[in-house]
Each structure stands twice: as structure tokens, then as C-alpha cells.
Amino acid sequence: MMERRRTDCPALPPGWKKEEVIRKSGLSAGKSDVYYYSPTGKKFRSKPQLSRYLGNTVDLACFDFRTGKMMPGKLQKNKQRFKHDPLSLAKLFWEKRLKGLRSSDVTEQVLRTMRLPKGVQSIGPDSSDDTLLSAIASALHMSSVPIMGQTSGAAEKNPAIWLNTSQPLCKAFTITDEHIREQEIKVHKARRSLEEALMADSLARAAENARELLEGKTT
Amino acid sequence: MMERRRTDCPALPPGWKKEEVIRKSGLSAGKSDVYYYSPTGKKFRSKPQLSRYLGNTVDLACFDFRTGKMMPGKLQKNKQRFKHDPLSLAKLFWEKRLKGLRSSDVTEQVLRTMRLPKGVQSIGPDSSDDTLLSAIASALHMSSVPIMGQTSGAAEKNPAIWLNTSQPLCKAFTITDEHIREQEIKVHKARRSLEEALMADSLARAAENARELLEGKTT
DNA sequence: CGGAGTGATTTA
DNA sequence: TAAATCACTCCG
Numbered sequence: 001m002m003e004r005r006r007t008d009c010p011a012l013p014p015g016w017k018k019e020e021v022i023r024k025s026g027l028s029a030g031k032s033d034v035y036y037y038s039p040t041g042k043k044f045r046s047k048p049q050l051s052r053y054l055g056n057t058v059d060l061a062c063f064d065f066r067t068g069k070m071m072p073g074k075l076q077k078n079k080q081r082f083k084h085d086p087l088s089l090a091k092l093f094w095e096k097r098l099k100g101l102r103s104s105d106v107t108e109q110v111l112r113t114m115r116l117p118k119g120v121q122s123i124g125p126d127s128s129d130d131t132l133l134s135a136i137a138s139a140l141h142m143s144s145v146p147i148m149g150q151t152s153g154a155a156e157k158n159p160a161i162w163l164n165t166s167q168p169l170c171k172a173f174t175i176t177d178e179h180i181r182e183q184e185i186k187v188h189k190a191r192r193s194l195e196e197a198l199m200a201d202s203l204a205r206a207a208e209n210a211r212e213l214l215e216g217k218t219t
Numbered sequence: 220m221m222e223r224r225r226t227d228c229p230a231l232p233p234g235w236k237k238e239e240v241i242r243k244s245g246l247s248a249g250k251s252d253v254y255y256y257s258p259t260g261k262k263f264r265s266k267p268q269l270s271r272y273l274g275n276t277v278d279l280a281c282f283d284f285r286t287g288k289m290m291p292g293k294l295q296k297n298k299q300r301f302k303h304d305p306l307s308l309a310k311l312f313w314e315k316r317l318k319g320l321r322s323s324d325v326t327e328q329v330l331r332t333m334r335l336p337k338g339v340q341s342i343g344p345d346s347s348d349d350t351l352l353s354a355i356a357s358a359l360h361m362s363s364v365p366i367m368g369q370t371s372g373a374a375e376k377n378p379a380i381w382l383n384t385s386q387p388l389c390k391a392f393t394i395t396d397e398h399i400r401e402q403e404i405k406v407h408k409a410r411r412s413l414e415e416a417l418m419a420d421s422l423a424r425a426a427e428n429a430r431e432l433l434e435g436k437t438t
Numbered sequence: 439c440g441g442a443g444t445g446a447t448t449t450a
Numbered sequence: 451t452a453a454a455t456c457a458c459t460c461c462g
Binding site for chain 3: 242243244245246247248250252
């Protein structure tokens with residue numbers, strides 16, 4: 001029934017649109033999918049994806065993805081626990097840092113009280129992914145350092161690039177040369193995209209972009 | 220690296236080759252595309268395309284397109300129900316017919332016991348497409364009748380062209396003059412292609428070719 | 439290679 | 451079980 005019009009979504013910041021598409025065929029014919037579009041036109045297909053992108057900008061705790069409305073009293077959804085996962089910590093870290101606080105102390109403080117939920121710990125690969133994503137995104141933001149200027153070798157392996165930003169979050173995670181090579185071309189792309197978009201103003205957004213560019217890495 | 224060698228595919232008839240190409244860049248870098256090549260060198264990019272071409276020659280119900288192997292116990296995939304869709308019926312009809320059976324009875328028998336699944340019924344446009352494709356392909360094969368000899372008028376509207384072959388499968392589907400005119404130029408092309416190819420030996424293959432030539436018609 | 443559309447898997 | 455999320459297919 002032409003349910004393809006993009007409507008404004010008052011529950012989100014200005015410019016965000018919502019769309020509902022009915023499945024036309026297959027086993028799931030008749031069901032519908034809900035999508036959101038950022039002001040710049042980027043498409044979002046799930047609440048976790050949306051949440052990662054908006055970060056602390058908007059609190060989606062009460063946001064119902066399907067209806068597009070805030071549902072007070074539905075805190076049951078939205079996992080409280082994710083406030084302590086590596087990616088969220090990375091966001092907090094950077095936000096504090098950008099406010100001029102002593103970053104190292106802040107980070108240590110957070111890490112000391114951190115308890116990874118069982119469900120999160122068990123998904124080792126994903127945690128590692130998020131950590132790596134944060135590290136890469138952080139590196140991408142450190143424009144004062146040539147990250148991918150050369151095709152391989154020196155710059156990518158320079159520990160200084162990773163130290164202050166990712167070190168506290170990486171702990172048991174070791175980045176090998178092979179890993180770096182595997183990601184090289186993808187990091188290239190991530191960096192190019194960010195430059196073109198002129199949108200590298202938020203770590204959360206960078207991490208979200210990097211996540212998508214890297215997805216499939218451990219699949 | 221160099222995953223571009225065409226390897227034999229034991230799960231398919233002799234002479235069929237499989238190729239896997241790794242994507243080098245973009246969001247999907249690292250993922251791969253799988254292609255198959257018929258003994259004559261025609262390239263196939265998806266299971267539906269392959270299935271349409273092979274028709275009942277090979278049962279691809281258990282065939283895994285990505286791996287190229289038969290996967291017994293994976294009947295869950297591959298919809299059993301499609302044995303009863305219009306195009307499959309058209310194939311069955313023609314195969315029976317070519318074997319010298321009384322075609323009309325066979326067709327009626329099949330139609331009487333046919334039950335279109337709800338999910339399939341809802342995709343009216345697609346069903347119509349397949350039906351029309353079958354009808355066109357059938358017409359293209361009836362070389363004894365001038366189908367597109369004239370630019371318009373008599374031949375295209377001659378009911379005899381459609382009667383025996385497509386009538387039973389069209390039932391509720393009405394082909395208007397306008398529809399015919401819309402397809403006229405495309406049918407011209409389809410016919411020319413078939414003549415040049417000298418490959419009009421199977422309805423399934425003709426339907427596959429016609430589908431490709433006509434694609435975009437209702438999009 | 440992209441991405442809409444749909445299947446498959448996970449979550450609640 | 452259904453809903454939500456994720457992953458993949460398939461064709462432009």
C-alpha cells in the first residue's frame with residue numbers, strides 16, 4: 001500500500017526520517033521492516049545500529065524502534081549493561097577527554113570499577129572487535145599523526161599511534177602485523193570516507209562507520 | 220589469492236564450472252561472489268538463474284550455490300512450494316507435451332490439485348510475470364505461426380497463438396492489446412536473439428533468456 | 439561492488 | 451512463538 005513514504009520522527013533530532021516497508025514476497029510476506037534515515041541520508045536498520053551512531057547524543061532507552069515513539073515505562077528494553085561495554089567506555093573516555101579532564105585518571109577510574117557482563121565476556125571476538133574498532137577510530141581522529149600515509153610498514157606499526165587511546169581498553173588484546181595488514185585497505189577506506197564526509201566530529205559516529213566497514217572480518 | 224580459477228563442479232552435470240571471486244574494496248571487501256559457467260560458457264550469478272536454466276534437468280533443492288555442493292538435510296531452504304508456481308508448471312507442461320502425452324489432460328490434472336501457498340498468491344505481479352514469460356516463450360517456439368512478422372495487428376492478437384500453451388496457466392490473467400504493444404519491441408529482440416543463438420531447444424532455457432531480455436518490465 | 443529485500447539466527 | 455537483529459542473496 002505504498003508504505004514507503006519517509007515521515008518525520010519527532011522522537012529523534014530534527015531531520016531524521018522513519019520509513020516502514022512491507023515485505024512483498026517470501027516466507028515473511030506481509031511483515032514489515034522499519035528504517036530510519038539520518039539528516040545526511042544514511043540508512044539505519046535496527047535499534048542497536050541507531051544507538052551506536054547516536055551515542056550519548058540521544059538517550060534511546062525509551063525509544064521504540066518499530067513505532068518511532070518514546071515509550072516511558074519501557075525501560076525493560078535497552079540493556080542497561082551496555083553502559084559498561086568496551087565501545088561505550090571508549091565513547092565516555094573520549095567525551096571526558098574532549099572536555100579537558102585528565103584522561104588517564106578518568107580511564108583508570110572507569111576500568112577499576114568495570115565489570116563486563118557475562119554475556120558480553122563470552123563473546124570474545126565481538127569484544128575484541130569493538131576494542132579494535134575504537135582503537136582504529138581513535139587513530140583516525142589523531143590527524144596529527146600519519147596513520148596510513150604509506151602503503152605499509154612504519155606508520156601502521158608505530159606503537160605511539162595506539163598507546164594513549166587504545167591501550168587501556170586493549171589490555172589482553174594483541175594486534176599483530178598480520179591483523180594490521182588485513183585491515184589496511186579497510187582502514188584506508190574508512191579514512192577516506194571520513195575525510196570526504198567532513199563528519200569526523202564524534203567518536204561514536206566514527207566507530208559506527210568503522211564497524212560497518214569492518215564487518216565480516218571475523219565472520 | 221587469485222581465486223579466479225574455474226573449477227569443476229561435481230554436483231552439476233559434466234562440463235559445468237564454478238568460480239569464486241573475492242571483492243577487493245568497498246563495504247563488502249573480503250566477501251566473495253560465486254559464479255557458474257555452463258559447458259557452453261554462459262555465466263550464472265545466482266541460484267534462481269541457474270535453476271531456471273537447468274529446469275527439471277537437475278534438482279537443485281539441496282544444492283548450495285555458495286559451496287557448490289549438495290547439502291542433504293537442507294530441504295528447509297529451497298521452497299518446496301515452488302513446484303507449483305506458474306513457471307514450474309509451464310516447464311512440466313512442456314516436458315510432458317514433448318514426450319507425447321495428452322497435454323491438455325496433464326495440465327488440467329495438475330491445475331486441479333494445485334494449491335498456491337498464501338505467500339505466493341500475494342505476489343500477484345511476479346506470478347503474472349512468470350506466466351507472461353512462459354506465454355511469450357511458448358509463442359516464440361511455435362515457429363509455424365508468424366508471431367512478429369508484422370509490426371502490429373493481426374498476428375499478435377491471434378488467440379490461437381496463446382490458446383493451447385498459455386491458456387491453462389493464465390486463467391485470471393488477461394493480456395490486452397496494450398500489454399502486447401508494450402512488449403512488442405522486446406519480443407522482437409527476444410526472437411532475434413533466439414534465432415541467432417540457434418538454442419531454442421528447451422522452454423526452460425527460452426524462458427530464462429526471455430526473462431533477462433524483458434527484465435525491468437514491471438520494475 | 440552496492441544495497442534493497444528476504445532468509446536465518448538470536449533474543450525476550 | 452514472535453519480534454528484533456543480523457547476515458546473505460541477487461541483480462543492477
